[in-house]
Each structure stands twice: as C-alpha cells, then as structure tokens.
Amino acid sequence: MCALVSASVAVDLEKGKEINGTCAACHSDNGQGGKKGEYPRIAGQQVKYLENQLKSFRARTRVNIPMFPYTQEREMSDADVKDIAAYLNGIELDTQMPTYTGKEDALTKLLMAEKVMIIPRAEGDLEAGGKIYQKQCASCHAKSGRGRGMFPMLVGQYTNYLKRQVDLYRAGDRAHDEEAVGGVLNTLDEKQIQDVLAYLTSIQDPKE
Ligand code: HEC
Numbered sequence: 001m002c003a004l005v006s007a008s009v010a011v012d013l014e015k016g017k018e019i020n021g022t023c024a025a026c027h028s029d030n031g032q033g034g035k036k037g038e039y040p041r042i043a044g045q046q047v048k049y050l051e052n053q054l055k056s057f058r059a060r061t062r063v064n065i066p067m068f069p070y071t072q073e074r075e076m077s078d079a080d081v082k083d084i085a086a087y088l089n090g091i092e093l094d095t096q097m098p099t100y101t102g103k104e105d106a107l108t109k110l111l112m113a114e115k116v117m118i119i120p121r122a123e124g125d126l127e128a129g130g131k132i133y134q135k136q137c138a139s140c141h142a143k144s145g146r147g148r149g150m151f152p153m154l155v156g157q158y159t160n161y162l163k164r165q166v167d168l169y170r171a172g173d174r175a176h177d178e179e180a181v182g183g184v185l186n187t188l189d190e191k192q193i194q195d196v197l198a199y200l201t202s203i204q205d206p207k208e
C-alpha cells in the first residue's frame, strides 16, 4: 500500500477502479490476466512501467491491436493513465491459497480465493537459470524479480507471456532497453531462456 501513497500526487483511485471496468473484460477484475497468458497479469505491476506501456500502446511504439482502441487519447488521457496505473499497482495477489478461519461467509471466501495467483512451475534447470538471472537480469528487474520503477516485475507473470515478449525483443519488434535493442536477451540461447523462466516460477512466493 505504501507504493500507492508515494505515487499519489493527485492520483484518483476511484477513477482508476472505474477505468479498470473496461480492462477487466480481458485482464479480469483483479488484473490477473487470463487465457493462460494471452492476456498478461497487470495487477501489482510497477507504476512507472504500467504508465510507460500504456503510453507506448497509445503512441503505437508498442503494437497491441486488441488494446489500441482503449488507449486512444480521447479514451485515455494522461491523468487516466496515472489513475489506472496506481490502481493496478495496488492490487495485491497472493501466492498461496488462503487459510480460512472457519468464520468467513461464502462470499468472503470467494473473494479471498479470487486474489490468489500461482504460476505453474515451468520445466528447466533452476540452478542454471538462477545464476543467469542473478548475474544478468537482477540489476534491473531486482533480485526478487519484482522489478522497480520502469523495470517490470517478472515473477508472478504467465510464463508463455514472458516467453512471447522475449521472442519479440529478440526479433527487434519490441525495445528491451534503450541502450541496446534486444541487448542481453540476444546473448542467451533457448535453453538458457527456458532456465531463467523456470527459475522465475520458483521464486514467486516470497514466503518460501
Ligand atoms: C480486448 C482485450 C484487452 C483489453 C480490453 C485491454 N487489454 Fe491490456 N492487453 C491485452 C493483450 C492481448 C496484451 C498483451 C499484448 C502482447 O502480448 O504484447 C495486453 C497487454 C497489456 C499491458 C502490458 C503488460 C506487460 O506486462 O507488459 C498492460 C499494462 C495492459 N495491457 C493494460 C491494460 C489496461 C490498463 C486496460 C484497460 C484500460 C487494458 N489493458 C485493456 C488485451 C487487452
């Protein structure tokens, strides 16, 4: 919740919630995404990163045909971008099934269970993937994989969505970081990428 407060210069979370109504059709009410990663998770993502992506969808520097109409200037102003980014960042999804006390009613139980998002473990060499990740990715995406600022959170995201983005970067269809298009991702082979993705699924639960 403190991320919300620090980013909250004139952020209107009620407005963010209202905008989320149009996003929910694809990304689901709590921002979990869906269709096994065709629609990525957007809940809990870094504010700055969310803002940057929405602006680049709007400007078509990142091509996203399904979303383009929702990000057109008239439909999504810069103020809206701030509100929806702050709202989504504040949605906390759990990485473990809740332990019920027995006192919850059915609706409360349902709401608790709906906020759980566990990415299935991906196949791969966790040790090798961990070494690559900590050496070559953590400086930007953080040791925990939770990102910071403009660097997106990678843990808790659908593996096939991440793989699709890696492929786009490697093909030069999306810019990974400003200094080098594709950059570090082009230095890794398929097996190494798979190992990193497997590693990310193994560190999603901060309590483990
Ligand atoms: C018609 C379906 C659809 C709707 C509605 C939609 N999105 Fe998306 N969104 C997508 C798809 C598909 C992608 C993944 C594109 C890709 O694979 O590059 C995406 C990607 C994103 C991403 C990038 C995530 C990342 O990790 O890089 C963000 C952020 C996002 N959407 C936010 C929103 C917001 C906010 C709204 C509501 C204003 C919204 N979307 C409405 C389909 C949709």
Ligand code: HEC
Pocket (backbone or CB within 6 Å): 052, 053, 132, 133, 136, 137, 138, 139, 140, 141, 150, 151, 152, 153, 154, 157, 162, 163, 165, 166, 174, 175, 176, 177, 178, 184, 185, 188, 196
């Ligand atoms: C120099 C900083 C830097 C390093 C190192 C780095 N990244 Fe990134 N990464 C970024 C930035 C910046 C973005 C967001 C780019 C944008 O705005 O589209 C990103 C985005 C991504 C995304 C897309 C996430 C999404 O939600 O769409 C993936 C996947 C990714 N990086 C994987 C990796 C992996 C794997 C490594 C290590 C092999 C790595 N990155 C190393 C800066 C970095």
